[in-house]
Amino acid sequence: MELSSKYNPKETQDKWLKFWKDNNVFHAKTDLTKKPFTIVIPPPNVTGILHMGHALNNTLQDIMVRYKRMNGFEALWMPGTDHAGIATQNVVEKQLAKEGKTRQDLGRDEFLKRLWTWKQEYGDTIISQLEKLGSSCDWERTRFTMDDEYSEAVKEAFIHLHKKGLIYRGERIINWCPRCQTALSDEEAEHKEKSGKLYHLKYPLKDDPDQHVVVATTRPETMLGDTAVAVNPKDGRYTKLIGKTLVLPLMDREIKIIKDDLVAAEFGTGAVKVTPAHDPNDFMMGQRHHLPVINVMNPDATINEQGGKYKGLDRFTARKQILADLEALGLLEKIEDHKNSVGHCYRCDTVVEPYLSKQWFVSMKPLAKPASQAVQKGEIRIHPMHWSKVYTNWMQDIHDWCISRQIWWGHRIPVWYDKEGNHFVAKSEQEAKAQAQAKHGKPVELKQDEDVLDTWFSSWLWPFATLGWPKQNNDLKYFYPTNTLMTASEILFFWVARMIMAGYEFMGEKPFSDVLIHGTVRDAKGRKMSKSLGNAIDPLEIIDEYGADALRFSLIINSGQDIFISKEKFEIGRNFANKIWNASRLVFMNCEYGVKRLDPHSLGSHEGGVIASVAKQSFSDDLDINNLDLPSRWIIARFYETMEKVSRAIEEFRYSEAEILIQDFFWGSYCDWYLELIKTKLNDPNIQKTALFVLKNSLKMMHPFIPFVTEEIYSKMNTKDQCLSLAAWPEKEGTLIDQEASKQMQAIIDVISTIRKIRIQWDIKPNQEVMVEIIPDNEVQAGLFKINSAYITHLAKVALSISSEFSTSKDAVFDLVGTVKICMPLKGIIDLEVEKKRKREEIAQKQKSIDGLQSRLSNEAFVSKAPEEIITKEKERLSTLTKEVNELKNVLSNLS
């Protein structure tokens, strides 16, 4: 049977995804005999499709949760999706637009039906895509922020805060998106630096129309709603004019000149038009000076009937028209270039209009206090640390949170109004009616608030609402508080900060202990990946082409502060998975212990039918260190050393480092050295056992990072585990660690690594002794033959593997330097032409170090002040260097 030597990830993935699902492997129960470990997924939008950010975020979580599961924790990873109010509504509205309809055409109920249908059809896309990554979520528990139970939690939260007086309704200037026709929170309005214009407009004085005050504005269309002009009281230029009346051009409205400290004399002309309905600062001034508030815009940002003849024009058309009209009147003094930042809707990128409207707000100061302290006291740790400063900073001058949205998709605000405008906050219309009846003494008609709540008002409850809150059930008791939250920095304020507030407010306890903030995935040039830039790499495409393991491994190993990715980077992971596969093939092909009966198509089968014998005795870890040769002792010690480092790295959230350690060990030590060294000795049962033992434990260690290949290979081994996902993390076996041997072997490896030339005799037969010289050089010239240095190292490894000295270990290092036996005949005398130049260079380099060390050691200050160990170390270093130089000199003189 022809077997491709290449690992085929697709088959493996499908197989194990099915297995995990069918056996409900990742389901977590309230098991009181075990410690819980809980994380909640940052719920992706139902509209979402998997992008690299998700891939990174979820891989990190999966590593964490798989590691904990293997370490004996009852590990719960709670999955789910977010209804993402505006985003989802937009998607369906676009769909409608194709049919030539608007949501108003359908009406609220019909429109919501469409949304639910859409959600049913497409809402699980992102979930199945996350699954494909290998995410070990408890899929049975998948939650949605608009599930019935979850909606109860949202209402409960609203009512709770309202009772405490932390929710209020008010008329404010908010960020309004004219396209989405809804309010946005401050965080949802993204400010972008734009080069615009600053228009200088002349407002004539009523008493003396030839005189005028010049005001500067970037949004001239708002002048239609001006109700004053303000100057700084200390600004000498205008002292005389304060209190005078101006005539607002185009509208012929009389407005006063007022003084206010808010006005900066240095900016523009020092005089500001005041439009209380269209600017937050102007609104404040308006309140201070009791100015009329004239709203000149409709919700879609066209001019309304307050705008006179401009009624019906779009805000930007109106701007042009107004400027033209003013110019015709000679009232446009000048236009300057001006850089300012303009808010944009984070969903549709429309320019946000500051707009006056009635909204619901949450008072944030009281909630922020415990949340801020939690981080300052270290009760909640944010990693990397410096983000906690950013967090604290933000918490200090937090603004109230506008939570009402004028859309239909979301949690409808649980407030009902009677005809007089009294409002009743309740869980249901019935309850509200009861309240109203109590107030009025008779049944009254009520109408529910039309608005819905901000999406984040539901997702800030995520860590406990997913577990059943407000019900106090066992899940909530057992799994809350959660342990770690993994997220991108973008939603630190949107979500993380608010979850912390909600945790303390509603649960009286922190929602999680650690917050991990990871970088952004960028392209090779450092630009953010985005569809519009066309630089996005589709994770699904990578999974298809390279495999999920490759995607995961490559993403993590590349993650520093930010992650720079290009398609070629995924080869790292693919190659590594392939390497593991092939190393396992080698081991399986040669080991009769511990490998399950193999079918001819699977891993480890061999063309020549090498595996004749199948495991008769099941493999057990009954390794007896006394029977092991030097390389075996070394690889076991190396494994445990690596495993400890990897464990620590995972615990400390240094995942990329863990992967580097793993790669270094498995590829650099196990494959490149151990497997090479044992190739010719694979009929030795002790060597087989060791090879399998280390492979098996390595698979465990690598599993959190690359779950699919490891599962597949592990399943071919004789173990008692149902699957690797449920296996235990390797435990350290002190009796198997021989530090001495390990060091010795390391020394041998170091020696071989420096072998550059070998003196080999003509027609060497197997087991014949040859001289090995340690001479750094690239190529060896020998008469007509050339031997590549690569081949020399290989030869040395092979030689080492059959060297009989090896099994007796102790003196092997020294023997090796002198003599090894070569396993295969070589055609050719390879006589060594030594490059004296190189030698001299090396000597010179070392001499330089010696000089440096000597001068330091003769420095009195150093000797008297430096700690003892440092001095000893340096002395040792000096003597070895001197020795080396002398040896080199010897060799050099022998050569000439």
Next chain:
RNA sequence: GGGCAAGUAGCUCAACUGGUUAGAGCAAUUGACUUACAUUCAAUAGGCUGAGGGUUCAAGUCCUUCCUUGCCCACCA
């Protein structure tokens, strides 16, 4: 304007609380069919650690000033 981070090989990152000769991987260059793997193996070269000043026996690491880049917050009439 306020705050935070980072500048180390061509690129991405290491270097534990200051302590041997600043390390990897990728890319580049050279070479190799070697009974698991060319998705492989082996080797070479590549550095005044952003700049200046200071502290110290000793500075990539600590302090200070400056320069560059990225991020966050606020303001912008």
